[in-house]
Amino acid sequence: MDLDLLLGAQLFPVRHHSPRTTAVLTRWLEHVKPEVVLIEGPRDASELVDVLCDAETKPPIALLGYRTDDTPGSALWPFADYSPEYAALRWAKAHGARARFIDISVGVSLGVDRHVEAPALEDEPSSDADSACARLEEPLTERFARERGYRSFEELWEAMFEAPDWTPEGFRPVLLAWADVLNAGPRPDYHRWRDAFMARQVLEVIASGVPPERIAVVAGAAHVAAFLARDVDPTLEAKLPAAVPCAVTVIPYSFPRLSEQLGYGAGNRAPHFYQKAHEAQCDFRRATLEVLIDFAGHLRMRGFTASLSDVLEAYRLAVTLADLREKSAPGLDELREATVATLCRGDATHVDDFLWKSVVGHQVGRVASRIGRNSLQAEFWREVESRRLPSTDSAETFTLRLNNPVEVGSSIFLHRLRVVGIPYAGLAATGQQKATAQEAGGQAALTRVHESWQAQWTPSTDVALVEKIVLGDSLEAVTTRVLQDQLALAKSTGAAAAVLLESVITGCPQTMASALRACDGHATTDADLPSLASASRALSGLVAYGTSRTHSALGDEAVAALCQKTFARALLRVSDACACTQDTVPSVMGALRTLHEVALAQPLADKAGWLTEARGLMSSTVVHPATSGLATGLLYLAEELSESEVAREVGLRLSLAVEPEAGASWLEGFLRVNALVLVKNREVVRALDAFLSSVDPERFRQTLPVLRRALGVLGPTERRYLLENVVAVRQLGDKGRAAKTILAEKDTEKLKDMSAELGKALADLDDLL
Numbered sequence: 001m002d003l004d005l006l007l008g009a010q011l012f013p014v015r016h017h018s019p020r021t022t023a024v025l026t027r028w029l030e031h032v033k034p035e036v037v038l039i040e041g042p043r044d045a046s047e048l049v050d051v052l053c054d055a056e057t058k059p060p061i062a063l064l065g066y067r068t069d070d071t072p073g074s075a076l077w078p079f080a081d082y083s084p085e086y087a088a089l090r091w092a093k094a095h096g097a098r099a100r101f102i103d104i105s106v107g108v109s110l111g112v113d114r115h116v117e118a119p120a121l122e123d124e125p126s127s128d129a130d131s132a133c134a135r136l137e138e139p140l141t142e143r144f145a146r147e148r149g150y151r152s153f154e155e156l157w158e159a160m161f162e163a164p165d166w167t168p169e170g171f172r173p174v175l176l177a178w179a180d181v182l183n184a185g186p187r188p189d190y191h192r193w194r195d196a197f198m199a200r201q202v203l204e205v206i207a208s209g210v211p212p213e214r215i216a217v218v219a220g221a222a223h224v225a226a227f228l229a230r231d232v233d234p235t236l237e238a239k240l241p242a243a244v245p246c247a248v249t250v251i252p253y254s255f256p257r258l259s260e261q262l263g264y265g266a267g268n269r270a271p272h273f274y275q276k277a278h279e280a281q282c283d284f285r286r287a288t289l290e291v292l293i294d295f296a297g298h299l300r301m302r303g304f305t306a307s308l309s310d311v312l313e314a315y316r317l318a319v320t321l322a323d324l325r326e327k328s329a330p331g332l333d334e335l336r337e338a339t340v341a342t343l344c345r346g347d348a349t350h351v352d353d354f355l356w357k358s359v360v361g362h363q364v365g366r367v368a369s370r371i372g373r374n375s376l377q378a379e380f381w382r383e384v385e386s387r388r389l390p391s392t393d394s395a396e397t398f399t400l401r402l403n404n405p406v407e408v409g410s411s412i413f414l415h416r417l418r419v420v421g422i423p424y425a426g427l428a429a430t431g432q433q434k435a436t437a438q439e440a441g442g443q444a445a446l447t448r449v450h451e452s453w454q455a456q457w458t459p460s461t462d463v464a465l466v467e468k469i470v471l472g473d474s475l476e477a478v479t480t481r482v483l484q485d486q487l488a489l490a491k492s493t494g495a496a497a498a499v500l501l502e503s504v505i506t507g508c509p510q511t512m513a514s515a516l517r518a519c520d521g522h523a524t525t526d527a528d529l530p531s532l533a534s535a536s537r538a539l540s541g542l543v544a545y546g547t548s549r550t551h552s553a554l555g556d557e558a559v560a561a562l563c564q565k566t567f568a569r570a571l572l573r574v575s576d577a578c579a580c581t582q583d584t585v586p587s588v589m590g591a592l593r594t595l596h597e598v599a600l601a602q603p604l605a606d607k608a609g610w611l612t613e614a615r616g617l618m619s620s621t622v623v624h625p626a627t628s629g630l631a632t633g634l635l636y637l638a639e640e641l642s643e644s645e646v647a648r649e650v651g652l653r654l655s656l657a658v659e660p661e662a663g664a665s666w667l668e669g670f671l672r673v674n675a676l677v678l679v680k681n682r683e684v685v686r687a688l689d690a691f692l693s694s695v696d697p698e699r700f701r702q703t704l705p706v707l708r709r710a711l712g713v714l715g716p717t718e719r720r721y722l723l724e725n726v727v728a729v730r731q732l733g734d735k736g737r738a739a740k741t742i743l744a745e746k747d748t749e750k751l752k753d754m755s756a757e758l759g760k761a762l763a764d765l766d767d768l769l
Contacts, residue, residue, distance in 0.1 A: 001234035006199055006227060008212030010034060012168075013175045013221035014084035017258060017268050019278040020162045021175070022087040025218065028168035029091045034216035036205055037092040039085050040198065040223065041077055041101035042109065045248050049100065052079070052086070052250060053093040054368035059086060060253035060271070061365040062459060065106030066467045069245040073110045074463055078253045080271060082278035088218045102201035102217075104194055107243025112190060144181065151333065154269055158331035162277070163284050165328070176228065179221035187226070189239070195226045196237040250371050251462040254393035255361035270332050272361025284329035289315050294358050295339055299350065306343050314342040332359065362394050364457070375473040376465040380422075383413050389425075390455040397428065400451045411451055412507045415441065416479045419506055420471075422464045425455035442498060445505045446541045476508060483511040493522040493566065494534035501538050516558060523566045529577035532570035533591035533598075539563035540602040560604055567605045570595055574613045578623035585626050589669060592617075592627060596634045611640055618649065625662045629653065629669030637673055650684050660700070671714070686729045 010032050014021050029037070045063050052061070063077040079086040092099035103109075141153035150156040161174070198219065206212050217224070226232060255271035277287040292314050296306035318330040318338035330338075336351060344350045373381070383389070387410045390396035400407040414425045418440060427440040445451075472478040483499050483506070490496040500515035519535055526532055542559050574595070580588050592614075599610035617623055617631035632653075636646045652658075653666045667688070714722065726732075 001196075001199060001203065001232065003199070003227075003230050003232060005206055005212060006202055006232075007230075009038075009202055009206070009215040009217050010213065011217045011219070011224050011227060013172065013179060013224040014040075014218055015161075015175065015221060016085070017078075017080050017083050017271070017274070018162065019082040019274050019282050020164075020166060020171070021084045022082045022278065023282045024166050024168050024171045025084045026087055026091060028172075029088065029095075029216060031168065032216055033095070034097055035214040036210050036216070037088050037097050037099045038102045038202055038205065038215060038217045038219075039088050039099060040103050040219040041085060042103055042106045042248060043101050043201065044105040044107070045077070046100040048248065048250055048371070049089055049093075051368050051371045053089055054370065056366065056368035056370075057250070058366040059083070060255060060258060060363065061367060062251055062253040063248060064251045064463055064466055065110060065246055065248045066463070067110055067244055067246050068470060070470055071244070072467065073244070074467055075106065075109055076253075076459070076463070078258060078459075080255075080258060080275070082274055085218060088216070102198045102219075104197050104240060105243055105246075106248045107246040108240050110246055111241040111244045140182070155331060155333050158284075158333075159325070159327045162282070163322075163328035163331065165282070175221050176225050179225035183222055183225055187222070189236070191222065192226075192231075192233065193236045193240050195223055195232045196234050197240065198223060199227065199232050200234065200237060249466060250367050251459060251466065252365040252367055253459045254364045256393045257459050259360045270359040270361075272363065273332060273335070273359040275361065275363075284331065285319065288318050288330045288335050291335060291359055292318075292339065292343070295343055295355050298355055298358060299343060302354070304350070310343055314338040317342060335359070357394075362392060364391075364393050374466060374469045376469055376475060376478065377462060379475055380417075380424075380461070380465055383410075384457075387413070391457050393456060393458055395454050395456040397452065397454045400453065402449055402451065412505070413475070414453060414455075415445070415502075416475045416506045419502055420468060420475070420478050420482050422468065423458060423460045425453045428452040428454050441505055442501050443537055443541045446501065476506075479506050480508045480511050483508055484514065487511065487515055487518055490518060490522070492528055492531040493519055493526045494528070494531035494538075496522050497535035497538035501541070504542060516562065519566070520562055523562075523569050526569070527573060527576075529570060529573045530587045530591040532566060532573060533594040536563065536567045536570050536598050536605070537594050539566055540598045540605065543604065544602065563602070564604050564606075567595070567598060567602075568609070571606065571609050571613055575616065575620075575623065578617055578620075578627040580624050580627075582624075585624055588624075588627060589630050589672060592630055593634070593673075596638070600638065611635070611638075614640075625653070625666035626669035626672075629666035630672055631669075633670045633673030647684055647686075650688065651690075654688060654690070682728060689726055689729050 012025060012028055014025060042063065042065060045065075048063065051057060059079050059081040061079055063079075064074060065077075066074040089099050091097070145151070145153045145156040148156060150159065161171075161178075166174070202215065202217055205215055217227075255275075258268050258271040273287060273291055276290050277284050280286040280290075289311075292311045295314075296308075296311050299306040315338070318334040321334040321337060322328070322330040325334075327334075336356075339351055339355065340346060340348045344355075381391075384391050387406075389410070390398070400411050402408050402411060414427075417424050418427070468478050471481040483503055486502075487496060487499045490499055496515055496518035500512060500519060503509075503511040503515055519539070523532065523535065539559060540563055543563055570591075574592070577588050577591070595610055596614070599605045599607045614631040614635050617628050618635060620628060632641070632646065632649050635641045641649070650670070653670075654663045658666075
């Protein structure tokens with residue numbers, strides 16, 4: 001490799017997403033007037049240069065490389081309007097120069113094990129490793145900034161690189177000096193391999209007959225510094241991994257995504273602010289004033305007073321702060337401080353709540369139509385537009401009422417995205433929290449008559465749509481593939497029933513039929529009670545709540561028949577399943593409650609058979625006591641036991657003849673049903689009080705953990721009723737009435753004794769709870 005020939009080319013170091021670098025680079029290109037412009041970027045994306053420079057294409061945009069061999073993997077190379085690489089492409093297009101990328105291909109980049117290799121330096125394009133890159137470099141950059149009196153590296157970069165009016169002759173050596181600081185230690189092998197690869201790409205262009213001085217190389221400062229230092233070993237290129245099957249396209253990007261790359265490149269913490277600076281030809285004073293005017297408008301929209309004189313005062317303060325700090329112009333820190341001090345009257349909450357979004361921006365890019373969209377992207381955007389769903393990179397909340405075909409169709413579309421893992425919308429639960437996966441789908445989805453969603457398009461949405469194309473050419477096909485894969489992994493009736501429910505919710509008839517057959521097959525040999533109970537609830541739900549989404553392809557009769565059979569099979573497993581250890585008690589009790597709910601709500605279920613099994617559990621001494629207690633409580637609440645019967649059962653289970661641990665476990669299951677109803681029953685409380693009073697102190701200490709767990713379900717209301725009944729059972733109320741006479745007689749000693757007795761009873765109860 002002839003490095004002398006390489007150094008004959010025009011080399012310019014850049015830093016990503018930097019308005020000043022872009023401005024200086026443009027002036028440099030005007031002076032050099034190259035015939036060929038070689039740019040750091042994936043070599044196999046060179047065919048997309050025309051699309052990137054198309055008049056229809058509006059940054060922010062990104063090159064997306066993704067694997068096509070059914071293995072997850074992708075990488076992004078984002079461009080803002082003020083990215084120097086993008087400026088170089090547009091300059092070449094405008095001046096008739098050839099432009100191409102010279103970095104390793106997407107397939108090679110995706111083939112690198114980035115968990116082993118150290119991540120890229122700050123001048124690298126954005127990929128899966130870039131956030132790790134920023135984290136690794138942060139200590140050095142932040143320390144460098146603090147040593148020079150700056151609060152962060154971003155502030156240092158703005159003050160030293162962005163704000164000053166650099167010339168190309170002055171800027172280039174300064175940026176190279178900074179690269180030398182970063183490269184002071186040993187460089188990761190991966191980047192040295194890339195040095196060798198890019199150097200060879202430049203030499204190949206020279207070998208094709210282009211004079212070196214007519215070639216402009218625009219690459220990250222770390223790479224250019226390595227070229228100039230002749231620190232390039234051509235043999236290292238052979239260590240690059242083989243390329244994996246992949247493809248590359250262009251997708252829209254957004255300012256909020258750029259702002260997430262803090263530390264990776266200059267200017268990312270406030271893309272819209274830097275866009276204004278770029279449009280003002282790096283006049284940061286003008287950009288500051290424009291943002292302050294925007295801030296005032298946002299404040300007035302929310303009812304705050306923010307006049308033009310306030311804006312001017314804020315601007316003067318920002319400029320003064322910059323002068324005091326010996327900066328060429330205000331930066332984001334001065335902008336924020338001036339805003340808080342003047343427009344917000346010293347209150348920073350408005351800046352944090354809504355104003356700062358203005359400097360980050362919410363702009364989403366656009367890609368020229370000739371690049372085309374794959375079928376999943378086309379379907380996604382067609383559905384979003386026709387259903388009037390959110391299409392910006394900011395969260396929006398909306399509600400679907402599932403009483404008409406249009407909104408049911410929107411729900412099916414959103415659930416398909418959820419199931420296949422397309423990041424776009426999440427079902428809202430309570431407040432601002434998103435529903436869990438279990439709350440979003442399954443049985444819960446069948447019972448809802450309306451759904452609240454929070455949706456937000458991000459570049460990750462398009463990334464996922466591109467990656468999922470290997471699974472099918474429509475969202476229904478992809479969802480069917482994902483559910484079929486889940487069904488293949490399902491080894492129990494409950495797991496197969498969960499896939500069945502998701503198939504109904506997402507409108508995938510092919511998987512519905514397969515899942516129905518799988519449920520029938522698994523139920524024959526399934527001995528797991530929680531699994532059978534879960535399947536019974538799912539099938540019961542399909543019978544009862546199948547109106548908002550059609551499942552006629554299954555055959556309603558088939559679902560009903562399978563529901564009956566599965567419930568009957570679950571009843572056969574009840575007794576054996578309840579003879580369990582403490583570790584499995586929670587899941588078994590959950591299954592019992594599920595079977596109870598299905599038996600009472602679903603006419604097709606064998607209610608009589610369930611009640612017989614529940615009575616058997618109630619009287620059994622073989623099963624775990626907690627399951628007996630739960631069965632007793634369920635029968636009582638179902639009005640299958642009278643108050644006297646339940647009181648007698650409580651008395652038997654909490655008698656002196658029963659081991660305290662067993663009694664406490666029984667009580668735990670008993671109170672799990674509906675503690676409020678149970679503690680209102682005075683006979684139940686009498687038996688509970690007698691049981692607790694009869695346990696000797698040593699055994700009480702041993703039993704206390706179980707008792708705490710059993711009584712831990714009692715909330716404030718339940719505790720109040722329990723306390724009232726304890727007072728009544730111990731006849732402490734009579735002493736309370738006597739207290740009035742005592743008070744009248746001013747007999748403080750008697751009052752103290754009685755108060756102490758009542759206080760001791762309440763203290764004992766509080767200690768237990």
